Amino acid sequence: MNEVNSNFQKVIAILKQLNLELEDPKKQKNFQTRLVIQKIVFLSEKMGINLGNYIYSLYRNGPYSSQLTADYYEHNELVTTLETPVQLNSEETEIVEKLREIVLNHPLSNSHQADFLEAVSTAYHFKIYNNDILDDELFEKVKHEKKYINETTITIAINQLKKLLFKPKYLTDEIKKELKMWDNIGNE
Amino acid sequence: MEEMNVEQENFIKDLVENSKKINSKAISLTRCILLSLMNFNRDGLQFRELKAVLDISDGKLKSNLDFLEGVGYIKKVQIQLDQKKMHIYLITNSGESELNNILDWVKILVSMRGE
Numbered sequence: 001m002n003e004v005n006s007n008f009q010k011v012i013a014i015l016k017q018l019n020l021e022l023e024d025p026k027k028q029k030n031f032q033t034r035l036v037i038q039k040i041v042f043l044s045e046k047m048g049i050n051l052g053n054y055i056y057s058l059y060r061n062g063p064y065s066s067q068l069t070a071d072y073y074e075h076n077e078l079v080t081t082l083e084t085p086v087q088l089n090s091e092e093t094e095i096v097e098k099l100r101e102i103v104l105n106h107p108l109s110n111s112h113q114a115d116f117l118e119a120v121s122t123a124y125h126f127k128i129y130n131n132d133i134l135d136d137e138l139f140e141k142v143k144h145e146k147k148y149i150n151e152t153t154i155t156i157a158i159n160q161l162k163k164l165l166f167k168p169k170y171l172t173d174e175i176k177k178e179l180k181m182w183d184n185i186g187n188e
Numbered sequence: 189m190e191e192m193n194v195e196q197e198n199f200i201k202d203l204v205e206n207s208k209k210i211n212s213k214a215i216s217l218t219r220c221i222l223l224s225l226m227n228f229n230r231d232g233l234q235f236r237e238l239k240a241v242l243d244i245s246d247g248k249l250k251s252n253l254d255f256l257e258g259v260g261y262i263k264k265v266q267i268q269l270d271q272k273k274m275h276i277y278l279i280t281n282s283g284e285s286e287l288n289n290i291l292d293w294v295k296i297l298v299s300m301r302g303e
Contacts (some may be wrong), residue, residue: 031276033268034231069230114270148236 002090003080006073007052011037012084014044017027017096018104028113034072034112038081039117039136040099041068046124047095047164049088057129062118096118108156119157120164122146127161203296207278209289214261218242219303223287226262232276234269253277261286 015022016057018040023030042063045051056063072079088096103109108116119142126133126141133141135158142154214223225241226233239249256262261283264275279287 028232028265028276028278029267031232031265035269038231062231064231066228066230072250073230112270145239145240 002074002076005052005071006086007084008068008078009077009086010049010051010088011041011068011071012078012082013086013088014092014096015038015079016082016084017088017093018100022079025072025077025079030049033079034069035114036070036117038062038064038068039121041065042121043099043103043124043164044095046128047099049092050097056125057185058122062146063121063125080173098164102160106156106160108153112153115146115153116157118146119149119154120161123154123161124164127165199296199300203293203300206289206293206296210293211259211286211289214256214259214286215290216252218244218248219256220287220290222252222256222277223261223283223290224277226277227284230278232265232267232278234274234276236274238277242250256283 015037018038020040022033022036025034039053039062041054042056042065045054045056054065054068056065058064078084103120104119106116122145123138123142128139138158139151139154142149142158143151146154214220221242222238225238235249235253238253239246240248253262253264257264257277259282260280262277263280264277267274267276
């Protein structure tokens with residue numbers, strides 16, 4: 001067995017922070033575990049956690065990294081024990097907690113976790129290539145790639161993605177002023 | 189008519205001999221794509237995903253998957269995804285070896301273009 005690389009150590013640290021109870025990814029029947037790891041790692045990386053060499057491709061089956069697959073097949077026991085010497089720094093912890101709050105704690109994650117994670121990560125993938133893409137167009141693109149995911153799940157996924165991508169710096173004084181004005185209308 | 193030189197003769201010999209290593213029943217375009225997709229995606233692929241990629245009818249996809257499963261190149265595993273029972277398809281060692289034979293043969297063809 002090869003030594004565990006530092007990127008995969010960090011993957012384990014992310015899963016540990018999320019306190020996910022995952023099954024052995026090497027067992028063929030545990031497909032959901034593999035899917036959850038793939039999508040969480042994709043989202044964490046795109047949100048700013050440096051995970052080095054995981055290259056993702058997308059062709060109808062959502063963002064997928066064969067390098068990541070190789071790592072969790074080789075070090076499968078770490079996915080269940082969540083043992084790692086790596087500790088996430090405060091910025092990385094913040095990213096993971098945001099992911100938990102917006103995606104994993106969403107009610108859809110209880111009943112349709114796989115489809116929901118696939119829809120969020122696929123929408124994110126398209127957003128990376130075209131940040132100005134309109135919601136309608138994004139919906140169409142995700143629907144085209146994921147014909148089997150229902151439209152409600154895709155719509156909610158796109159909404160949650162917006163929250164995921166939101167940064168406090170976007171909330172300028174001008175926007176704050178306008179939001180306050182709208183709040184005050186309700187109080188009048 | 190010019191006679192073949194030794195290099196050309198060896199090339200033809202290679203092409204014919206290597207073609208014998210391939211299971212000709214497996215090498216339809218659809219089956220090659222299925223094996224390649226499963227070789228790339230080691231996590232396994234769902235029927236619905238394969239259908240979306242290939243854009244072919246359920247019947248055509250099912251019969252090709254059944255064939256590949258029948259000759260032992262892929263296996264079908266029952267999984268539970270979002271509380272629903274479904275199947276994934278995975279390449280076997282024998283499927284991987286068949287795909288490598290196909291790729292080796294294609295490489296010989298590609299080398300012809302380079303000459």
